[in-house]
Amino acid sequence: MAPAEQRKPVVDLDAATVRFCGDSGDGMQLAGTQLTNTSALAGNDVATFPDYPAEIRAPRGTKAGVSGFQIRFAADKIFTPGDQVNALVTMNAAALATNLQDLEPHGILIVNEDGFGKRDLELAGYEHSPLEDGSLDSYQLYRVDMTKMTRAAVKELGLSTKEADRCRNFFAMGLVFWLYDRSLDPTERFIIEKFGRRPAIAEANQKALRAGYNFGITTEAIVRRFAVRPAELPPGTYRNITGNMALAWGLIAAAKTSDCHLFYGTYPITPASDILHELSRRKNFDVRTFQAEDEIAAMASVVGAAFGGAMAVTGTSGPGVSLKSEAMGLAVMTELPMLVINVQRAGPSTGLPTKTEQADLLQALYGRHGECPLPILAARSPADCFEVAMEAWRIATRYMTPVMILSDAYVANGSEPWRIPEMGDLPRIPVNHPGPPTDGEPFLPYARDEHLSRPWALPGTPGLMHRLGGLEGQKQTGAVSYDPANHEYMIRLRARKVAGIANDIPLQELEGPESGSVVVLSWGGTYGAVATAVRQLWEDGASVAHAHLRYLSPLPANLEQILQRFDRVVVAELNAGQLRGVLRKEFLVDAVGLNKITGRPFTVAELVEAIQQELDKKS
Amino acid sequence: MAPAEQRKPVVDLDAATVRFCGDSGDGMQLAGTQLTNTSALAGNDVATFPDYPAEIRAPRGTKAGVSGFQIRFAADKIFTPGDQVNALVTMNAAALATNLQDLEPHGILIVNEDGFGKRDLELAGYEHSPLEDGSLDSYQLYRVDMTKMTRAAVKELGLSTKEADRCRNFFAMGLVFWLYDRSLDPTERFIIEKFGRRPAIAEANQKALRAGYNFGITTEAIVRRFAVRPAELPPGTYRNITGNMALAWGLIAAAKTSDCHLFYGTYPITPASDILHELSRRKNFDVRTFQAEDEIAAMASVVGAAFGGAMAVTGTSGPGVSLKSEAMGLAVMTELPMLVINVQRAGPSTGLPTKTEQADLLQALYGRHGECPLPILAARSPADCFEVAMEAWRIATRYMTPVMILSDAYVANGSEPWRIPEMGDLPRIPVNHPGPPTDGEPFLPYARDEHLSRPWALPGTPGLMHRLGGLEGQKQTGAVSYDPANHEYMIRLRARKVAGIANDIPLQELEGPESGSVVVLSWGGTYGAVATAVRQLWEDGASVAHAHLRYLSPLPANLEQILQRFDRVVVAELNAGQLRGVLRKEFLVDAVGLNKITGRPFTVAELVEAIQQELDKKS
């Protein structure tokens, strides 16, 4: 509901970026999610960036405990949650201290006054209160005593103050919803769904929400509000979706379209665990999840499940991939189809476990002993995870090979609108298993078809009994063989098989001019930032194109030609130059690296500036 | 003793290549080792290539059970055990079937007749006996009934026939010793040492040895014998040594010269296990070995031992390195000095576990999640392992970093003469541990010295208490830090530290012309074959040089200039082109690959031919 009379002027915007930040316990992730869904429902394009600490709940009021959720909603297609925040909502001093630098000059700053007590200021490292010392004068500062007003709003419900204070995030939402002219309906529906069983809590949250909204209407302090028109999205039904959710659903869809039973063997690890959580809830979709004792067992179980004919998938993050490497070698030798998902996080070792990075590409390519190649795909955005999952399984089954999927914390936890496909429209993934032999000929488990892949013969099939293993096998028969020539033949064959996939994947697409001075290459979760940066540069007529790679092994057949058509090749990635190294090796191209390794995504601004520098070098 | 009267003519040779082959139970490895030592003692340069099956003891008489030992002894410096065999001794039909192809045209072929019974022929896959069907006419075939003669020789000692037959290899040795005019003394000394406790056996072996020798003197069949002059080796005292032995001794020497206690934590695996066996016998050298429950525990134990101030070393092969990768990441983050030895074998997965390969280089470089660099050295030959071990520890301690040493099955099991150093002449390896603080300043575990390395402060030191870990640490303090800028700073710092080692290692040496048409690059165990091939090409005045890399990360500072001075860069390696890829990436040089992945070393001939082709392209 939006109140009838609107006393204050509404300014139209193309896009707005809002960030909620506060203590881990303040429910900021929920506030962000609600604003996201509401804006999506309002027809905006949206992009989000949740950012929370490694600690489950660091002590209240500490910087370490600050949790934030940023959302950008727009009237046009957008690819990122935005660099700078237009409106920053901070629930306490620590949140202000750690987030202020991202607020645009003269931006809107809403603070929960009561989060700036003596202790709060100390924990945040403030000598004296920034609310008092004028250091915030350059912003549109709105001091709101959310605690008091929330308590007042829910008074007659007789909750404990602790319970009452838990409603504060709804007050903050209400205020922001008013500020950006958002409907309260979706959130009110959510409240009923979520808290229906505890009516008092449900009502309290609702009251807090409206109190916040009404505060906006009545307060003298805030004089204008904003509106963002619906975006022109392709027609269809949409939902908001996170990367991990899209990946999980993509796996289920791939199993369906290939008539396989889905097996997900894994060991929990941030930021991959949500895939397990989602899949374990989908048992009625014929999904079996196995929480193994460790990643090695998870990988080994996947090899066993694949031997049995399942769509066998494992998911983890960098440390888990390191542990899986030996068993992945077995997967390559047995030439069974399976998927290995790496939701990358900042390394090395334990690194920054909740932060994002793209530094596991070389490990995906070379992280196993011996010559041990496998195909690698990377998802560009939350919704893209769905397609990547299906495509990876298509390749795995057609080429009888493990396939690695690279995601990252930014893609996995971020969300965006997803145009919902009709299952009926999704391409089938054909999977064949040989039946009992009819010709009396001995069965050859390592015979090859036109894709150089071997038959997927399943235990239980009369007459096809065979043994697989990690020792080198005789071509065709697969029997253990120490024949030197056969070893080289098999090494080359496994490599040729993977290389051959290049003829079975789309040619590399290029956004922008077919040729020119600079082509920017990117892969994985940096798509949005790079695409946005390049578009901005186009507006100044820059001669720059963008090639975003989904296929990292093998590389698309036309990639080399594309690179040759530009004076300069720039590779943007969140690592020290891993794809850049691969391109230098493959094509002897003197690619320039545009790298960031801070555990945080690229900002559009820094990309624009860096690419501009390359363009300038040229002229 | 060599008998007084020498009735038969002696032909002088520059070098001779002999191979003993027979059943795993026939004692061929021992025969080869004896001829090796004897020739070394005679002043020849020697090189050996033991080759045995993966099975412990495959069934008698089968091809799978054939074990061989090849040795080349020469009057000049040699680098390889030779491509083709001048004299082949075969104890049974299977051995003949699997080894004949390596015997030179018209070569000497000594067969133990009684190893060619009906069953033997079947197992070897012969329709009818090659001794009868004339298929061996082109060779100098000598049929000797070793069994009968050996039994006769030891008759009066009253051994069981089983025991008697076990002496056959000594009969074979005796004959070969006569054929190449070798002294029996070393072997007789060996017999007394080895079998002293069982006099009957000792005497039997001795009798068999002499019987073989005397058979040579008396037989009408063999009309000439051969002699190989002592080689011109640099003055000094020599011994014959295998790669694994040299590596083990190098580790002990490094511990001594750095005043550290040696800890070797490992899990057995072919072909690395002999390092453990040797070190576990050296407890009186203050060497502690820990046979862990697996490779992960081995690696972790090494991190713990390094934290405690030990010279901590682990050794394994490819599959073990795959398992260690996660813990190696911790080693890199904690910046503690330690050594990780990979005695490479043919992969991927279990592959060909007893065969040699160089396919773990990219794993050594990139096989860990995140940006996780460490220095890598490779040994070129058995004796070189000693120096490499010491140099690796020098780097590890000066730069506070784990260092990877690459060896391979060929280097590890092969042997060559080693000029014994004086411990007094070996360079000291300085190691410092900070003492208790005197200034009252807080201790900074991640402070940096001029090499960018941090202090190695040991538990037990008052006032230096600190915590290490896998999470990203604040520069200087090492305290856990989620600061984005600090993460990038630390990632770059760890990389700079390793890169900086390039200024602290010798410039790359070049054998041959300073510039010209072709430079051949190699690393690890292929040195001998490549060096020999290049020397042969020099004799035809070819413009080819050879650069053999000991340092694979970082690469020597002058390597790029060297490559630029040649029209063509050829990279010879026993993999699908791993170093080649690194050079392309680093220097954008269009290097040509000269690759072999059969589980066997290069032959000189195939290298000469391949390099010649490159030279021809040029002209």
Added chain:
Amino acid sequence: MSTETALPEKPKATDYASDQEVRWCPGCGDYAILAQMKKTLASMAIPRENVVFISGIGCSSRFPYYMNTYGMHSIHGRAPAVATGLKVMRPELSVFVITGDGDGLSIGGNHLIHAIRRNLDINIILFNNRIYGLTKGQYSPTSPLAKVTKSSPMGSIDNPLNILSVAIGCEASFVARSVDVNTKHLGMCLERATEHHGTSFIEVYQNCVVFNDGAYDYATDRKIRSDALLELEHGKPLVFGKDRDKGIRLSGIDPEVVTLGDGASESDLLVHDEAAAEPSLAYFLTRMHYPAFPEPIGIFRCVDRPQYDEMLNDQISQAVEKQGPGSLDKLFHSGETWTVQ
């Protein structure tokens, strides 16, 4: 051989032999176990295509190559995990894990205990030769203290694992022990294990003639074995000895050896109950070591416990019953959606 698809009416052991030549050392105990396995499957007439042998790495782990069934010679120590993935997806198959004392207890110890505690319906056969065979003779987690081997020249200082105690500690539902050359007894154990639902764990004393020859002489030597071993029989008192004149009695809470006749009669002896709900007795039995005690062989424990694979698949059916077979179209449209024309 994998060409003739049909198994004869009365299959013979040879029907389960693959065409691969067996490559263990002459005299290796593994031969006897292989022979018994083929006999057992033949006697139970289990279709070859429904049998899968999963092994790790080691001499023992070459076993699958020699069986004309499905099989995987996987990687060191991981066979139980491979088997888990296979079994939960294909519960109808009979899955065997073949492992060694190094493969199963050293690098693979964790997978072993987790498979056992989950009670996955597989059969795990551990060839215990108390040595690392394939890597040529290092001590293993079952090598006795002070054992001199290539890697312990002054004697091993690793207190050995008593694997059956550990298995009981993990509440194994089926635990047995047998001896490679005791063919009838081994056959019986293999058959019982195959029939059991849940994880069947069998330790087989296996002689490594090359690197640990004679380790089990006490258990195989005609002269002493009847005093050194105690053959467990369900419901029977714990009697042993050449003349069956000795037995095991409880003194306090610990077992003790008594000679029947002088002061002790069969009625005083502990009676074996493989089906006891509490594994106390089974635990005792695992603590008995020669020479202080005779070492029990046979079925220590055989009880019914819910099986992991069964429970997992039951949850699937329940979920389908409760929520109906999942429709992705429905799922995709669940929660908040909006439509753009």
Added chain:
Amino acid sequence: MSTETALPEKPKATDYASDQEVRWCPGCGDYAILAQMKKTLASMAIPRENVVFISGIGCSSRFPYYMNTYGMHSIHGRAPAVATGLKVMRPELSVFVITGDGDGLSIGGNHLIHAIRRNLDINIILFNNRIYGLTKGQYSPTSPLAKVTKSSPMGSIDNPLNILSVAIGCEASFVARSVDVNTKHLGMCLERATEHHGTSFIEVYQNCVVFNDGAYDYATDRKIRSDALLELEHGKPLVFGKDRDKGIRLSGIDPEVVTLGDGASESDLLVHDEAAAEPSLAYFLTRMHYPAFPEPIGIFRCVDRPQYDEMLNDQISQAVEKQGPGSLDKLFHSGETWTVQ
């Protein structure tokens, strides 16, 4: 804080606190354990520089950061192996391993049992909150069957590991159990563990307020805990209950609960003997679970066994005695050598 090198005469708990701010959830059981550890070290006045805490990954594993001693927050599950390398090279240090039910029993289970069977002289403290805390609430190897968690929405089907049974199965020389909030008792256990030579294994019931709150209410709730727990005392009969009117008696070979008075007197009860050579009694005690039985807390077992680190270093000294300190020059020239002028 690591600047003032000298420890005061009578050190206080705070002397062992690092300068790092503690970052567990408010109300987490880990706080209580941290407090007791500092108290214990202070009361024993162990020099800070001689103490090393090695942990894996998990909430519990952040422990070392908060102690002003040496420490390493290693990687998931590997702390016992890290500690092994450290302890064998530096036997004079007191080395503690801090681990969780996931870190120590899931991914790290194998290292744990091998450390225990080797009897390395370290103290392993397992914070058992029966959940994966740091990864936000998946079931762990100690979560009960049917436990509903993020990864088991229909209930866990993994039969939990009884870690103390497993430890006893590995012949642990010191086994204890305590409760996070039972501060005095926990302090006693920590002190005994620190004094013990050999691997000391302590399971601490720890409450995860966020993801598994109340898992141990029965053990902490004043009203029931005295009936739900049995406090072990060496040499004393197994008595428990608010009015100390109940006890444990042996029936056959299994323990049973009896009420003192009606037909049973203290003299019928099992008497605790933590030093018993055979771990039978200790094993029984690990099998007792609430509500069928009271759950024992305290020292289950404390016996002397040779320690791995000691034996290893003894072999070194023996070797030096027998063969004399090794001379590399001699070694290099051993066997066949020859000289070229």
